[in-house]
Amino acid sequence: MKNFKKALALLLAGSTALSITACDQSGSGTGDNTNGSGDATNAPMQSFEEQTLAPIDTEAPTGKLVYLTYENNWESSNEEKLTKFEAQYGGTFELITCGSGSEYFQKLGTYISAGDSPDLVRYEWMSFPHAMSYNVYTPLDTYIDINSDLWKDMKPVADQFMYNGKHYYYPNVLKTNFALNYNNRILEENGMTDPMTYLEKNEWTWTKFKEMLKEWCNKDPNHIGYNGVGGMSFILTTGKKVIDVQGSEIINNLKDPDVTRCMTWLGDMHKDGLLGANAEQQTNTGHANGYEDPGVAFVDGNLLFLGMDPSWAYGAAKEKFYNNGQEEDIKFVPFPRDDNSDTYYHGIDTLGYLVPAGAKNLKGAIDWINFSHAEEIDPENLAKAKADAIADVPAYKTKCGNKDCGDTSENADKSGRHIFTAEENEQGVTTCPVCGTERETKYKLIWDEKVYDLWTELHSTDGRFTMLFDHCYGFNDDVSKLFQTGDQPLLDGPVFGDFTYTTLVETQYSVVEGYLAEYREIMKKNASGEEVTKDWAATNAPAASTPSAESTTA
Numbered sequence: 001m002k003n004f005k006k007a008l009a010l011l012l013a014g015s016t017a018l019s020i021t022a023c024d025q026s027g028s029g030t031g032d033n034t035n036g037s038g039d040a041t042n043a044p045m046q047s048f049e050e051q052t053l054a055p056i057d058t059e060a061p062t063g064k065l066v067y068l069t070y071e072n073n074w075e076s077s078n079e080e081k082l083t084k085f086e087a088q089y090g091g092t093f094e095l096i097t098c099g100s101g102s103e104y105f106q107k108l109g110t111y112i113s114a115g116d117s118p119d120l121v122r123y124e125w126m127s128f129p130h131a132m133s134y135n136v137y138t139p140l141d142t143y144i145d146i147n148s149d150l151w152k153d154m155k156p157v158a159d160q161f162m163y164n165g166k167h168y169y170y171p172n173v174l175k176t177n178f179a180l181n182y183n184n185r186i187l188e189e190n191g192m193t194d195p196m197t198y199l200e201k202n203e204w205t206w207t208k209f210k211e212m213l214k215e216w217c218n219k220d221p222n223h224i225g226y227n228g229v230g231g232m233s234f235i236l237t238t239g240k241k242v243i244d245v246q247g248s249e250i251i252n253n254l255k256d257p258d259v260t261r262c263m264t265w266l267g268d269m270h271k272d273g274l275l276g277a278n279a280e281q282q283t284n285t286g287h288a289n290g291y292e293d294p295g296v297a298f299v300d301g302n303l304l305f306l307g308m309d310p311s312w313a314y315g316a317a318k319e320k321f322y323n324n325g326q327e328e329d330i331k332f333v334p335f336p337r338d339d340n341s342d343t344y345y346h347g348i349d350t351l352g353y354l355v356p357a358g359a360k361n362l363k364g365a366i367d368w369i370n371f372s373h374a375e376e377i378d379p380e381n382l383a384k385a386k387a388d389a390i391a392d393v394p395a396y397k398t399k400c401g402n403k404d405c406g407d408t409s410e411n412a413d414k415s416g417r418h419i420f421t422a423e424e425n426e427q428g429v430t431t432c433p434v435c436g437t438e439r440e441t442k443y444k445l446i447w448d449e450k451v452y453d454l455w456t457e458l459h460s461t462d463g464r465f466t467m468l469f470d471h472c473y474g475f476n477d478d479v480s481k482l483f484q485t486g487d488q489p490l491l492d493g494p495v496f497g498d499f500t501y502t503t504l505v506e507t508q509y510s511v512v513e514g515y516l517a518e519y520r521e522i523m524k525k526n527a528s529g530e531e532v533t534k535d536w537a538a539t540n541a542p543a544a545s546t547p548s549a550e551s552t553t554a
Contacts, residue, residue: 056143056363062091065364068108068118068356070100081375089367105131108356112136117358119365123169125473127354129245132163133522138355139166143366146170150374153461157350160469164248164527170369172352173376174459174467178233180209180226180336181306181313183298184329190219195333196454202337204344206237206265209336213274216304222284225274227292228307230484230492232470235262236347238338242472242483242491243516248527250520252513254490254505262338263501267494276496290496295320298330307335309349310455315445322443331451334458334465346458346465389452395444396420396430402437409434479515482508 067074075082075095085091096118098107105126111117124131131137146155146167154171161169184194192215198204213225235242238258244251253259269275277287285302294313297306299320306313310332321328337344353372355365375381400407400418407418418434430439447455457463472491473480483491490508493499 056366058363060363062089062364062367063361064092064094065120065361065368066094066096066118067120068096068098068104068111069122070098070104071122072097081372084375085368085371089371091364091367108136109134112357115358117356117360119355119359119361120353120368121356123171123350123352123354126475126477128161128169128474129163129250129471129519129523130475132168133519133526135357135526137168138357138359138362139168140170140355140366140369141167143362144170144370150370150377153377154373156461157348157467157469160245162247163245164523169350169352169354170373171350172369172372173350174461175349175351176310176455176458177347177349178229178307179310179313179332179334179458181228181294181297181308181310181317181330181332182304183301183317184331185327186298186301186304188329190216192216194331196331196450199333199454204333205337205339207339210269210274213269213304214272217274220302222281222302224277224281224285224287224303225269226305226307227276227287227290227297227303228305230290230489230495231263231266232472232483232491233307233335233347234266234495235259235491236468236470237335237341237345238262239341239343239345239466239468241468241470243470243474245471245474248523250516250523252509252516254509254512258338258340260501260505263491263494267499267501270495270497290492298328299324299326310458314447314451314455318445319443331448333454344465345468348459348467348469350469386449386452386456389445389447390449392446393444394441396425396439397442400432400435400437401440402432402435405432405435405437407434475515475519479512482512482515 071077075093082093096107098104104124108118108121127137144151144167146152146158151158151170154174157174158167158170161167161171180195182195184196187194192212195204195208195212198208217223217225232242235258238261240253240256240258241251242253242259244253266275277285277289281287281302282289285300287297287300287303292303292306292308293316294306294308295316297303297313298317314330314332317330318328321330334344334346353365353369355362355369359365398420399413400420403415403417405412405415405417407416409418411419411421413419418432420429420432420439424433431437432439458465461467472483481489483489485492488499488504488508489497490501490504490512493504494501
């Protein structure tokens with residue numbers, strides 16, 4: 001179990017390693033309000049009923065927005081979008097950067113408690129319902145109509161984040177959470193059927209998945225059927241969530257018959273050697289038991305499926321093969337359909353922004369949220385994104401490869417090598433205009449069009465898949481550990497360890513219920529207008545922002 005627990009710890013740690021820099025407010029109008037020790041002040045959070053939702057002047061200038069973030073590359077990765085926003089709305093941004101995880105949430109709580117809130121923050125898994133329970137965000141129904149033409153496509157997902165009947169979060173974009181990644185080349189070499197074929201025939205089920213695992217693992221003792229994330233993504237295929245927040249209810253489905261059936265099925269497959277890597281396989285192949293880096297997971301050809309976010313795993317795997325000079329056919333499919341269901345239920349994740357309670361520039365925040373979603377669903381933007389992704393054209397390095405280039409212009413580095421200009425790149429210049437040296441190419445991810453279309457459908461509201469978001473990691477860190485990284489993790493233990501799900505539930509159900517009961521009580525207090533005085537910033541900030549295997553920026 002040592003390797004299993006270590007793998008899960010690495011999976012969780014991947015979400016917190018976004019930034020370790022201290023918060024920097026230099027040049028910011030938002031002050032650093034601490035108690036002198038660097039910890040958040042102990043002022044209580046404001047209750048829902050005390051929040052006064054002031055009307056906004058839709059004709060007012062957008063102005064400057066203060067954005068609290070741990071994303072050090074946010075401006076550069078959103079450069080084109082920010083330029084367009086400023087041109088259309090006149091809106092600009094001032095960033096307050098800080099570390100991720102607990103530091104990020106504590107800093108946000110400090111600002112809100114001091115009445116010095118930023119205007120925007122990004123969504124995290126623990127934003128809902130954890131942070132919403134302590135009145136950290138502003139409800140937006142007054143300002144954004146979820147049934148409008150702009151937002152109606154997001155309604156089925158946005159409704160899953162309602163707290164006490166209000167929308168605080170309008171997802172900017174949907175993203176694939178986890179899928180089954182694989183190298184179809186090794187399937188072909190072993191005479192096995194591409195699971196994408198089963199999906200196209202509506203035959204990609206639990207049964208087919210298990211059959212493939214058996215066939216693969218029977219071919220070689222070093223073959224590993226499945227590694228990656230644990231039980232949550234499989235449970236969602238039943239149409240049930242582990243923890244479901246609906247309106248004013250928090251529903252614990254750990255004892256639900258479908259959840260139990262799924263986890264028992266997974267536990268049985270682990271006992272049969274189909275899920276995870278046993279000790280001998282770990283020694284012989286170097287594979288882990290559970291989490292694996294998608295960049296190396298498929299290189300030796302022993303792993304069949306990796307449960308990981310395909311938007312990360314697809315590119316990472318292909319680039320590794322490219323660098324090794326190996327041929328590949330990396331693909332992915334959703335987690336298989338429950339045989340007891342006619343519907344492909346698919347777990348999704350979201351990216352987007354929330355408005356902290358007490359934000360000064362509410363008008364500007366609403367403008368940015370609307371603008372961001374409009375950009376995401378714009379047909380021209382979608383068409384361009386696909387064209388760029390599947391374009392089989394080379395990518396070039398930014399400088400001339402000739403160290404003796406001899407460029408003396410302002411477009412040269414300190415060694416005199418020509419730096420290609422934006423205009424030259426747009427014109428497709430392939431040789432150095434100074435010395436005539438042919439431009440050096442670099443790796444470029446080129447998506448297979450069929451794979452890209454499936455990836456698009458997996459995070460589209462009008463595809464074959466019914467999207468579900470499980471709220472089991474949306475509470476404090478103590479709850480998350482019970483599911484994923486504790487000594488007896490409820491969701492991952494039966495998949496990668498020698499645990500029986502029903503036994504785990506018997507011993508831990510009441511513990512989970514104890515935590516959820518606190519949130520249910522807070523929800524009732526908020527609904528009745530009773531002030532919630534528990535200090536969220538000091539005592540409830542999570543140790544990890546999201547149990548995702550990789551870091552993303554909105």
